[in-house]
Amino acid sequence: MVVKRHLLEAADLDRDDATLVLDTAAQIESALAGREVKKLPTLRGRTVVNLFYEDSTRTRISFELAAKRLSADVINFSAKGSSVSKGESLKDTALTLEAMGSDAIVVRHGASGAPHRLAQWVQGSVVNAGDGTHEHPTQALLDAYTIRQRLGRLDGVRVVIVGDVLHSRVARSNVWLLATLGAEVTLVAPPTLLPVGVGSWPVTVGYDLDAVLPKADVVMMLRVQAERMNASFFPSAREYSRRYGLDARRMGTLPDEAIVMHPGPMNRGMEIAAEVADSARSTIVDQVGNGVSVRMAVLYLLLGGAPGSE
Amino acid sequence: MTILIKGPRPYGEDAVDVLVEDGRIAAIGDSLTVPGADVVDAAGLVALPGLVDLHTHLREPGREDAETVETGSRAAALGGYTAVHAMANTDPVADTAGVVEQVWRLGQQAGLVDVVPVGAVTVGLRGERLAELGAMADSAARVRVFSDDGHCVADPALMRRALEYVKALDGVVAQHAEEPRLTVGAQMNEGDRSARLGLTGWPAAAEEAVIARDVLLAGHVGARLHVCHVSTAGSVEILRWAKGRGVQVTAEVTPHHLLLTDECAESYDPVFKVNPPLRTEADVQALRAGLADGTIDAVATDHAPHAVEDKESEWASARPGMLGLEQALSVVVQTMVEPGLLDWRGVAERMSVAPAAIGRLESHGRPLAVGEPATLLLLDPTHRATVDPAALASRSRNSPYAGRELPGRVVATFLRGTATVLDGKAQR
Amino acid sequence: MTESSALPAEPTTAPLLSADDVGRVVDRIAHQLIEKAGPDLGSLVLVGIPTRGAPLARRLAGRIETFSGVRVDVGTVDITLYRDDLRLRGVRALEDTRLPEAGIDGRLVVLVDDVLFSGRSVRAALDALRDLGRPRAVQLAVLVDRGHRELPIRADYVGKNVPTSRSQSVKVRLAEVDGADSVTVTS
Incomplete structure (x- = not known):
């Protein structure tokens, strides 16, 4: 208890x-x-x-x-x-x-x-x-709550967390909580935005977003701050968006029931396209409530x- | 003044009596009796040459609220030290003859240990141009060890010049090996734990890269190099390789890196925040092995007192550093002697002989033999006690060993025949 | 709600009410409800207080339908978040609050609980009802009234009055929750 x-x-x-x-x-x-x-x-x-x-x-x-x-x-x-x-x-x-x-x-x-x-x-x-x-434990709890509300379960749910894992407290909390609750977590990010030591986490790590989307029940997009670009974590916002952003084409490769999450605040056009954020798959408003x-x-x-x- | 020390075991070997006269060891033998001598009962105690610390932060001038030359000297004497090298990162920085002479005189006044100032390599520790190294060497403080400790001499050309220049002074550059661009915002060892704790990582490679560069430079220009607070297994490997090639490199390890790991950071208590950071268990084992086989020449405390407000905070805003003088020998007993990695002669070598040689201190690190300075300590190796920071002589309380039981108690320390510590109590 | 749900061991004493007795008591309360509600029976809402008040309310509704042919609405109201003794008792998992589609405004609400003791649970339930709507009237039905009230509350329908001492525990078991029906008193 x-x-x-x-x-x-x-x-x-x-x-x-x-x-x-x-x-x-x-x-x-x-x-x-x-x-x-x-x-x-x-x-x-x-x-x-x-x-x-x-x-x-x-x-x-x-x-x-x-x-x-x-x-x-x-x-x-x-x-x-x-x-x-x-x-x-x-x-x-x-x-x-x-x-x-x-x-x-x-x-x-x-x-x-x-x-x-x-x-x-x-x-x-x-x-x-x-x-x-x-x-950011309450964010992870509300994310887990939202997943369970939408999909009816957490056990065995395949969650892909995409973006700046290195600097993200939301990602850390979600990794531990979702693993504890039986979900299968995959992290996708440029290797510069994954912490050294991520190998000890209860997750699968990948660099190719397109490869994992067709098998995802949940895609959680992390906010990427443009100032990371200046520290050479990635070459440009455009390249980041192209390789790791969720646009309508990528969203189309998700299974029918899959949902898209974002802890907010969003960088529309950077990690998430506006049409994705506003789509029926998006739980962003649910998450807030x-x-x-x-x-x-x-x-x-x-x-x-x-x-x-x- | 004549002192008869009854029954100590030099280097933990057979018990003898030691007669001290005029600051020197006058006689060593069985059942000595000297009428009128002060008798010190040392039955069962281990006698070692007085310890020499290559790396002490005494904070004076500038942060007398954290430590002074006097309080730090007292902590040192209680730890069995008879000489300490006072690091240059004071305020003002010890980068001129005037500041090093001031520190040296304060040490003389305190009279508990020989306080040997370290001179800054570069003006203001800024890593831009050389300080007046010759003036510091020629001063009353007779500086032989130069270090920007706290900062790395990161510019390779400047480091090369420093290594070359101090050859003329019989000096040595003691490098704080940390590639600054790889440790921006670094808080703890980079690895599994930093990943989970969300603290910015301090990669082992940032230390190893600088050591590798510096041993190549030292070899190239034929200069002496000393590496401060070696903390990683990789650094030990590089030093072993360099020594095998004949590079004149020496290295030190701190007590805390011999005992503690980055697991301590899990509490987020900044008493465990230190630079270089606590590393992994594998690193600790490699450091112990390196100290045992001589790849690492010396134990140095990196005693770093900090005022309460600089530690009683969140991890990231706390200052790095921990106390060490009063527990260093105990930690070495626990990590090296009790597991059989070093015998008492080995302890004397690593904590007295080698650091005295690196610092060019002729009257320290001498053998326990007739005619030598009576500069020694008496240790009860069987005593065990729990560390209470409130009971420390240091003005600060940031001991990482608080609440930890450690073996060994320094019962007495003698500096040239004068007891600075008796019955575990400082004599001034 | 059961005021003694933490009781660990099976009681060795004979039950105060057997399974058959519990059935008879429930039937009697159902008859009383039908009689007293009269023409208002259709607007009746039985609201159980979890844990055991909830199945009790459902049973009562079932018996009322059997005896009168009238299907009455059933709901539950979890009172945990309305208790005034959380600091003393610590937190517990919440249970369902479910009201009929038509709500409770203007209707006759009968709160249903297993044991009436201090009256604090009923007080909490009344507070919860106030936030949920505005009934025409609220009544109370309990399986057992064991006395020792701490508030001016009394039940309108009582299955059995059981004189107890404060130190005794009254344990109600219901098949839906505990596998079998019984009421026991242990010291």
């Missing part, structure tokens, strides 16, 4: 934990479906702090909505324009927030492992909302129990 105190990485979750989160999210979604009052009293009196050191409006809003639908009090603490920009350390910030009565800190940080450090310093729960190039349900499930499972209980 996920009666752990923190959600730091998808790699921490075993199959039962992960399934419980997904099942809980499904129950919450159906409990709220069609209701006028989309609010539950579950976390009344609890305080959730969104501590965001990087701009990410969509993730922040998703967590905020999740906490509010569970009746928690929500404080948004953005590093910009705060004491943080005056040099206050992560530790001091965390201890200050906790002294103000926060029960959970949802943290987005540019440094890998920052949520782990936070968890060593505070009594309350820590939820990783994306740390550096490490993990499912994010709220999954984050409600996570907050409920972490905070619903006795304070400080393991």
Whole structure:
């Protein structure tokens, strides 16, 4: 059971934990479906702090909505324009927030492992909302939720993750979570955008997108930042798009039921063509909606129990 | 002043009595009795020549909040050291005769170990032009080891000139081998663990490439080269190859690279962040083997104190480096002596004789013999204790061994006949 | 909901209600519901509180149809997210919340649970119903009322009143969940 105190990485979750989160999210979604009052009293009196050191409006809003639908009090603490920009350390910030009565800190940080450090310093729960190039566990949970919703299962589902795996916390979290849930994961990227050590991951690695698409149930396109081009990870946006982008022709080679995912924000025309992003196969809008349900499930499972209980 | 050390075992061999007079070993024999001498009971303790560290960061001048020459000297003496080479990356950088003489004088004032300044190779450690190496060599500090440690002398032409130039000074360039273009933003060893932890990798090749280049350059110009903190199995192979070809290269390994692996990074606790980074178990084994067979000449601590705020942070913004002086010998006992890779004479060679020779310190690394300086340490090899950072003499607390049980306790240290440590306590 | 579902061992004492007794009690409540609802029977909604209130509601609906020929709507409402004792009891997996297509607005809702104890489950269920719609009236049917109320709540239909001490556990077993029907009290 996920009666752990923190959600730091998808790699921490075993199959039962992960399934419980997904099942809980499904129950919450159906409990709220069609209701006028989309609010539950579950976390009344609890305080959730969104501590965001990087701009990410969509993730922040998703967590905020999740906490509010569970009746928690929500404080948004953005590093910009705060004491943080005056040099206050992560530790001091965390201890200050906790002294103000926060029960959970949802943290987005540019440094890998920052949520782990936070968890060593505070009594309350820590939820990783994306740390550096490490993990983004709730994104993986909502992706798994979306796959299960669309395809009805995760076991044996063939998922192809395409793009900048090296710098992607979404890819890392998805690799561990999907493998734990029985999916078969293939990574496709230029070798420059795969980490040394990827051989130890529970995945198949390939360089040829066209070769894997006809056998894919899910294609997950990762955002590729143009500045990678300047560091010679690939020669040009055009070449990247030609070799690793998902356009209508490539989408046509997918099996009929296959879906296309993207964690957002998208670079239309770079890793994904507009007509693909807007097609019926695309789950991009579903992913956003499912994010709220999954984050409600996570907050409920972490905070619903006795304070400080393991 | 006359001191009679009763019953120590020089190099772990047969117990003898050692008489110290006027800073020298006056007699070695069985059952010596000297009326009026101070008697030190050393029954069962191993006597070794005082340790010499080729690589210590004392932080003074500039970061006296992290360490001073005095606190670092005290940590060194407690670790069994009688001489330490103080690295040049202070603020201001030790790239002039004035700064190296200042550090040297502070060491003299502290009086716990011989503090031997290292001079910067390039002005401001910037890797652009040579510092006044001759002036530093001719100063009161008598600098013989030159290093930009913390930075690599990356420019191959500049490195060649430095190697050549210090020949005239009987000096040596101690290279921090790290190809900077391959380690931009690097946080930990590049491999399976960095891939999973999402920390930018520091590839072994970035070290090995520079060592390979530098041994070729040293061979070509016939100069001495010293390689700092060797951390990879590949580096050991390259050094073995170079030594086989007769290149005048020496190398050091740190205690932490002999004991710890990149598994430590899994906690994201930056106390384990160090440059070069902790490597894999295979690297650790290769380093131990290289130290055992002499491919690696010396153990050097790379003692790197950091203030709390520089370590109590997220991994990426923490400064690299860890304490080492007070636990170095214990780590060597655990990793080299207890597994049978080195005997006590081997420990003396790697931690005293060889580093003294590399640094050209004539009065250190001397044998335990009559007429030699009474510069030695007494070690209880059977004692085991858990490392408590709060109990360290260093001003900083960033010990990677916190909470770890290690063997061996330095009971006493003597510098030219004067006890700097007795009963495990610093004498000043 | 069962207030003692964590009870590990099989009770050694004889059951308070046998499988046959449970069947008779369910029949009686069904008859009472038909009688009391009168012409409103068609607008009745039986809403079970999981875990065991849910099959109980379905059984009641089945018996009502048998006895009266009227098919009544059945639903479930999971109350976990409405409980006020999460901090004390810790989290648990959620169960289904399903309401009939026609909803509950303006209808007679009968909450169905296996054991009535403190009344806190019923309070949570009332809160959940409030968020789901606006029934004309809400009533409560339970298989066992064991006393020790902590809130001003009482059942409209009770299968059996069982005097217990606070330290005792009342265990309801239903075939749909547990393989067989019985009610036991253990100390």
